[in-house]
Every structure is written in C-alpha cells, then in structure tokens.
Amino acid sequence: MQRLEFRAMGCQMLAVLDVEEPVWSVSPADHGNSVPAVADRELLSQVPHWFGEWEQVLSRFRQDSELNWLNRSAGRPVKVSPVLWEVTHRALRAARESDGLVVPTLLNALEAAGYDRSFEALKRGPLTLSMADPEPDGGLWHRGHERLSEAPADRGGAAMSAVKCEDWRAIQCDRHTRSITLPRGLRLDFGGIAKGWAADQAARRLGVHQPALVDAGGDIAVSGPRADGEAWPIGVADPLAPDTQFELLRLCSGGVATSGRDYRRWQHNGAWQHHIIDPRTGYPAQTDVLSATVVAPTAVMAEVAAKVVLILGSRDGLAWLEERPALAGLLILDDGRVLYSRRLNRYRWG
Numbered sequence: 001m002q003r004l005e006f007r008a009m010g011c012q013m014l015a016v017l018d019v020e021e022p023v024w025s026v027s028p029a030d031h032g033n034s035v036p037a038v039a040d041r042e043l044l045s046q047v048p049h050w051f052g053e054w055e056q057v058l059s060r061f062r063q064d065s066e067l068n069w070l071n072r073s074a075g076r077p078v079k080v081s082p083v084l085w086e087v088t089h090r091a092l093r094a095a096r097e098s099d100g101l102v103v104p105t106l107l108n109a110l111e112a113a114g115y116d117r118s119f120e121a122l123k124r125g126p127l128t129l130s131m132a133d134p135e136p137d138g139g140l141w142h143r144g145h146e147r148l149s150e151a152p153a154d155r156g157g158a159a160m161s162a163v164k165c166e167d168w169r170a171i172q173c174d175r176h177t178r179s180i181t182l183p184r185g186l187r188l189d190f191g192g193i194a195k196g197w198a199a200d201q202a203a204r205r206l207g208v209h210q211p212a213l214v215d216a217g218g219d220i221a222v223s224g225p226r227a228d229g230e231a232w233p234i235g236v237a238d239p240l241a242p243d244t245q246f247e248l249l250r251l252c253s254g255g256v257a258t259s260g261r262d263y264r265r266w267q268h269n270g271a272w273q274h275h276i277i278d279p280r281t282g283y284p285a286q287t288d289v290l291s292a293t294v295v296a297p298t299a300v301m302a303e304v305a306a307k308v309v310l311i312l313g314s315r316d317g318l319a320w321l322e323e324r325p326a327l328a329g330l331l332i333l334d335d336g337r338v339l340y341s342r343r344l345n346r347y348r349w350g
Contacts, residue, residue: 004048010059040210074185089173090193202221222254235247236249236330246332246338256295289310325343
C-alpha cells in the first residue's frame with residue numbers, strides 16, 4: 001500500500017495506491033527487457049500537482065484563479081478552460097438535481113455570514129468586513145460543538161440580514177465557444193463540488209495503473225475494488241466525539257462524502273455560523289442534522305446529496321435519500337440519534 005498526504009484546496013488530502021504487484025512495461029529501447037513503468041511513488045507524487053492545477057482554476061481563495069477572473073468579468077461572456085467549463089456544468093447539474101438546494105451562487109451569502117477569508121484567519125480574530133473586496137485564502141479543519149443560533153434575527157446579532165441568493169438559472173453557457181456569462185452581481189463558489197470533482201478525477205487517473213483511493217478533505221472516491229478484490233474500509237467520524245470513528249463502511253466503487261455543521265464553523269458578530277447556506281433563506285441552514293454521510297456513484301454526487309440531506313433536515317432528508325436508489329446514507333442528529341437509510345446496510349462493515 002502506497003500513500004501520500006498533502007494539503008490542497010484548504011484541506012488535508014490523501015491519495016492511496018493498493019499495490020499487489022509492481023507495474024511492468026516493455027521498452028523498445030531495452031530490446032524486450034522488462035523494465036519498471038512509472039513507479040508507484042512517482043505516480044503518487046504527481047497527485048499534488050494535479051490538485052494544484054485544479055485549485056488555480058477553481059478556488060475563490062486565490063485572487064488570480066480563473067474562477068475569480070470569471071467572477072470579476074460578470075456581465076460579459078468569458079471563454080473558459082475545459083476544467084472550469086466542466087465543473088461549472090457539474091455545479092449547474094447539481095442545482096437542477098437538488099431542486100435548487102445546492103447551487104454555486106452563494107458567495108455573497110457566505111461572505112455576509114462571515115466566511116470572507118480563510119479559517120486560519122477566522123480563528124486568529126475579528127476582521128473588518130469588506131463585501132466589495134474579500135481576500136479569503138485557504139481553509140482548516142475546525143471543530144467545536146457550541147450550539148448555533150436558532151433564529152435568523154440572532155445570527156451575528158441584529159445587524160445580520162439575509163442575502164439574496166442569485167438565481168443560478170441566469171448563468172449563460174455557450175458550448176460552441178466554451179464561454180460563460182455571469183449576470184452582473186452574481187459570483188460563483190463551487191465549494192465542496194470542486195473537491196468531489198477533483199477526488200473523482202484523481203482516483204480515475206490513478207486507477208488506470210493500480211486500485212486507488214483519494215480523500216479530498218472528506219470527499220472520498222475509489223477507482224474500484226482493492227487489488228485483492230475486497231472493498232476499501234471507510235471510517236465515518238463521530239461529530240460529537242472528535243477523533244473517534246463512529247461507523248465503518250465498505251466501498252468497492254464510487255464515492256462517499258460527509259457534510260456537517262461541526263466541520264467549518266466560526267463566530268461572526270457574537271454568534272456561531274456555518275458554511276452550509278440554505279438558498280431559500282440566504283442564511284446558514286437551520287436543521288436538526290449535525291452531519292450527513294452519503295454513499296453515491298461518484299464523490300461529487302455524494303457531496304451534493306449530503307448537503308441536500310442536511311439542509312432538508314432529518315425527516316425530509318431521509319425521505320429524499322430513500323427515493324433515490326443510487327444513494328445510501330446515515331444522519332447524526334443534534335441530540336445524538338443516528339438514522340440510517342435502508343440501503344446503507346449493504347455498505348456497513350460486518
């Protein structure tokens with residue numbers, strides 16, 4: 001088993017190759033002698049570079065990223081790279097499939113809730129907010145279990161008000177020129193969709209050589225079964241007990257993702273906020289679900305589904321899962337109760 005840990009997209013990343021036998025190839029220059037192909041460690045060493053390239057395109061935390069260039073160019077068509085084109089379309093597809101619950105047009109609402117800079121900076125202390133010129137950078141795991149404010153009027157004190165979440169349907173895409181036109185005032189933030197997409201892409205590239213698993217800050221993709229044909233063991237963390245594994249899942253293909261209110265949280269104007277915005281209100285979602293873990297055919301699908309379930313709450317979220325045969329999941333509630341979808345049993349270890 002070869003593994004590599006690194007940081008990218010503001011998160012800790014992990015890439016794993018399950019090496020049962022060395023990869024061999026035949027080189028004409030060696031006249032038929034068997035020589036090692038790309039060594040496993042050399043292959044893994046490429047993964048941070050892939051993520052660095054994707055981050056330079058997709059991150060709102062880099063001032064010179066292609067995404068920020070697109071956001072600054074709102075009101076006119078911009079020809080974009082294949083990566084930005086693909087992820088934008090995946091985000092718009094998620095908006096359609098989630099009935100508008102997971103959309104890429106929440107950046108203004110996130111900044112209004114205080115997510116205007118990195119988690120490192122948020123933990124260092126307050127900053128005078130500037131809605132016109134945010135300079136966020138990076139991200140960091142942040143735990144804490146203080147209860148969130150229950151009413152919108154209490155979010156950050158009386159001064160905080162809802163921010164309208166711009167209509168994602170107003171985005172214009174021209175496939176002939178591969179150009180995107182954002183309406184004036186609308187800015188994109190791909191959030192977890194970018195991580196899920198990157199995990200899927202990296203696992204697919206690695207899987208051409210050896211069975212692979214990629215964990216992009218909690219969005220996990222596997223290329224297929226392990227070299228011995230067995231499933232990959234995937235631990236689900238307990239949001240109420242840091243560093244404790246709550247459940248062990250088995251995954252032979254596809255992806256798994258967890259969305260939680262314990263994961264990215266900060267204080268803004270004296271109240272706790274989190275990063276999962278409900279587009280229907282413009283506020284961080286009010287829900288009884290503390291975290292939702294979903295297994296899906298891809299990591300990006302799992303990421304989107306986990307957010308939908310959390311935003312809908314335990315009753316409607318579990319029903320939403322049950323209506324979709326490709327999905328399975330578990331919900332951990334504020335009061336410590338755990339709800340399982342019927343199909344999750346096929347993924348539970350033992």
